[in-house]
Amino acid sequence: MNAIAIDFSGIILMLALGLRHGLDPDHIALIDGLTLRFNETKPSLAKWVGTLFATGHGLVVTVIAVLVSLFSQQFKLPEWFFNIAEWVPVFLLLLVGTLNLKALIMPGNYSVFGWKLSLLPKSLKNSVNPFSVILIGILFATVFDTATQAAAWGYAASAKGGTLGALIMGLIFSAGMIATDTVDGRILHSILNRTKDQAAILNYRKWIGWAIVIISFTVAGYKIISTFFPSIQLSNTTNSLIGLGFMLFIVAIYSVTIIKNFKLQRN
Numbered sequence: 001m002n003a004i005a006i007d008f009s010g011i012i013l014m015l016a017l018g019l020r021h022g023l024d025p026d027h028i029a030l031i032d033g034l035t036l037r038f039n040e041t042k043p044s045l046a047k048w049v050g051t052l053f054a055t056g057h058g059l060v061v062t063v064i065a066v067l068v069s070l071f072s073q074q075f076k077l078p079e080w081f082f083n084i085a086e087w088v089p090v091f092l093l094l095l096v097g098t099l100n101l102k103a104l105i106m107p108g109n110y111s112v113f114g115w116k117l118s119l120l121p122k123s124l125k126n127s128v129n130p131f132s133v134i135l136i137g138i139l140f141a142t143v144f145d146t147a148t149q150a151a152a153w154g155y156a157a158s159a160k161g162g163t164l165g166a167l168i169m170g171l172i173f174s175a176g177m178i179a180t181d182t183v184d185g186r187i188l189h190s191i192l193n194r195t196k197d198q199a200a201i202l203n204y205r206k207w208i209g210w211a212i213v214i215i216s217f218t219v220a221g222y223k224i225i226s227t228f229f230p231s232i233q234l235s236n237t238t239n240s241l242i243g244l245g246f247m248l249f250i251v252a253i254y255s256v257t258i259i260k261n262f263k264l265q266r267n
Contacts, residue, residue, distance in 0.1 A: 028184060062171055090219075097220065204253065211249055
């Protein structure tokens with residue numbers, strides 16, 4: 001793994017990684033479910049679900065990166081650790097993409113699938129306390145794939161920037177993730193408050209499901225193909241633009257849903 005320098009390219013890379021991580025299927029599934037429940041019980045907090053979740057999540061990611069940076073000055077992480085950090089997310093993306101695709105083509109109502117949700121206690125998932133959302137974000141960050149990635153980034157950042165570099169990169173990554181998850185939560189909250197048409201809400205969730213399938217298979221497929229054919233590896237700038245494209249795709253889904261609902265109300 002190449003060292004992440006504290007320069008403009010390194011900052012852009014970590015910001016792009018944060019934006020893309022915010023589109024993680026498990027994030028979308030969690031924010032989708034909690035926003036729906038908070039909208040019924042505590043509407044004033046519903047629009048902040050994504051922000052609260054990502055804040056807790058980003059806090060742990062940053063702490064892990066800093067701790068690993070501190071310890072990396074005393075020992076060297078083995079190469080297999082970085083291989084795990086790179087390939088476990090690929091396997092999970094393929095799993096989540098496949099399960100969401102299966103749910104989309106099956107008849108009946110669709111809900112976004114995220115494998116980490118099954119690990120949460122029922123009492124925590126059903127809580128409407130804002131601190132419970134932060135706690136869920138913290139717990140999500142301790143799951144294997146996120147923790148190993150954070151550790152790898154912390155180790156790489158410390159190679160040139162030391163502990164301060166790991167801290168800065170962790171905060172930048174968290175900022176990107178918070179931005180994406182905040183937009184996701186507010187989009188769903190806005191739809192829920194602008195339309196009472198359950199068909200429109202279900203249609204939005206299905207579009208989000210297809211976005212998850214596309215993102216999961218695209219990211220996993222690129223990683224697999226670029227491993228065997230290094231010549232097709234994209235630059236950091238291109239990866240950033242692709243991440244922005246995914247984000248705009250989500251916003252486009254929201255816009256189309258709102259426009260359709262507005263036309264129905266006028267008719």
